[in-house]
Amino acid sequence: MTCEAPLRKGRGTVFVQTKICKGCSYCIDFCPAHCLEFSRDFNSRGYHYPVLVRSEDCTGCDLCGLYCPDFAIFGAKFKDLEGQNQSVMP
């Protein structure tokens, strides 16, 4: 799982289940803040998956999550994560 949360720059972050991503690029192309890009790495099925490269721009709007046909990515606002799952917080 890729998570840029520890850097805590933007208002939100994304969580990617890299194993089930099929590299379709919807999230990357339709992220309003253009903060996702393909990884250099690929998963066991041979797909490149999205990586949050400009975490300071991520608002946690979850549009990526809404587009994803594979339910492999979702976005969340930090303020919503607080109190939910402490382990993802720095």
Add this chain to the structure above:
Amino acid sequence: MDPELESPLMPYLRQDRMPHIWCPGCGIGTTVNCFVRALMESGLNLDQVAVVSGIGCTGRVAGYLKLDSFHTTHGRPIPFATGLKLANPGLKVVVYSGDGDLFAIGGNHFVHGARRNMDIMVICVNNYTYGMTGGQAAPTTPLGAVQTTMPFGNFENPFNLPFLADACGAVYVARWTVYHVRQLARAMKEGLAKKGFVFIEALSPCPTLYSRRNRLGDGVDQLKYYKAKSIIKDGADTKEVGLSFQGEIIVGKFVDRERPTWLESMDKHYSSVFGEKYKPYGAAYAKA
């Protein structure tokens, strides 16, 4: 390492069957994404929601949703859903199937389901093709598009689905594309709350077959086309919303009207015929 966090939508899916079989860039998954969000916001008791699909790529939706789900025969989800709903009107029944399944082999059933105003929601993922079987022409394939059974380009006139639905009496008719995720999810939410025959057409890419054979790029390229060429016209005359090959796409909520459902008509009629002696059928299943 941080723990794997899965999408909050996962509990609504049969996780033991993920990842699903749809191709990379196939929009069906996105429509399911919208549908799950609509379910989450609908306030419905999900034990009472049933999904019925036919055969085809979109027909596989039933197998991935963690609801009472029925993967029936080709073209026949609507009559199955009719039986399911009428036998237990307390269920919220959603038919989720593809353009070929619902409008070629299933065309007759669509017409009658709408005519009767069966209280079911029909989500049609229209990818202009028969995907599962390798990309044959469908009744929605635009003129000129190449498909395996129209190898020199389609010369057969396609359906204008919202027009058909409207003409048959559907009470809610909307078309969105999988680019319009927010609107699609909202339409599905409205559809779930609506009484009567609801029809939502969701245009989706089929990158492996329709797009590839017509050199339209991949899924994202189709979404970019949807974005560029869609025009939102709520309340448009459904006669005018026909589609053409890579042409303008009119999207929006076209029809939203009230009509008594089949069961309501039945109960009302029998009450007037039999008076006190008749116990309304729907009453036995009325939600508390």
Add this chain to the structure above:
Amino acid sequence: MTGVHFIDGDQAACEGALAAGCRFVAGYPITPSTEVVERFASRIPLIGGLFIQMEDEIASSIAIQGAVWAGKKVMTVTSGPGLSLMMEHVGFAAITETPCVFVDVQRGGPSTGLPTLPAQSDMMQVKWGSHGDYEPIALSPNSPQECFDLMINAFNLAELYRVPVFFMMDEVVGHMTERVVIPEASAIEVAERRWTGKPPGEYRPYEANDDLVPDMVKAGDGYRIHVTGLTHDERGYPTMHPAGQKKLVERLVGKIRHHRERLVDVRMDGLDDAEVVLVSFGITSRVAGPAMEEARQRGGRVGHLRLVITWPFPSSLLRKLAKHVKAFVVPELNMGQMVLEVERAVAGKAQVISVPHPGGTVHEPEDILQKILEAAR
């Protein structure tokens, strides 16, 4: 409806279904079956249930299955051309193990044929008509009284074995008016659906009991089941490999094959010392009876075996009889269908003589008598 009635087979069949607990019918008009659903349509509003006339037989045959999964006991009613249309859904009922009753009021065929006249030419079709391997149950009433009585058996068998059950009437049985006694409801044994006792999470839709039949649930009870026409495993999930196919199909046919001795329902007359045995079913048995009596009066040692359950075919009974019987005479209103089963079971140990008939009317007793006399020679 308790009491003595003077009604025809179609009417009695409808009453039988109601008595068995049938509360949902989806149908389509087709001669000579239409009266069954017409009566149901007029009776059901005040009983509490539903009838819907669908747009075709294909829709009817799948709508009833939707209703089953919402908890109802169901039936659809048709004749030859409609049955042909329903075949795909017979297979769907078989693989999803959806209990339902298909009433076929047989008429002259093939194709549009003779809509208002009898035949018994759909017998093989109900056994083999859908693609793939499956084992249906079929019953053949020979009177309006049996249309009532056996209909209850049909529903009970459907629930017990979770298979499609065929009620093979014909135009004469359907349209003949006779005395029908309807007993008190408390005297009628109605089998309930085999609901599971397991909670959601523990229940698996296609995990069979020792009798090879799984317990059932209905939509809306929180089980979140998946039902598919694809080959599936115990969870109901598609399994696309030979091992899954073997496990499922062997169990589906096993459900009936392993219990075929329990599924024998025949009426025997004079078989103990018979030299020639008439094998008949449905309306033909009413003609075969007098032919047998006449042959006996002429000194023949003739017995009559009437099949009430025609599928599964009572092979072992025929095999047993073949040991001491000289010949079987099989009159049927078709060009030779169930006679093939008799031949198969008898396996050459006795003569098997077909008395075919293209349909349109019943046999002349004389024609059956001739074959009996020939066989006895």
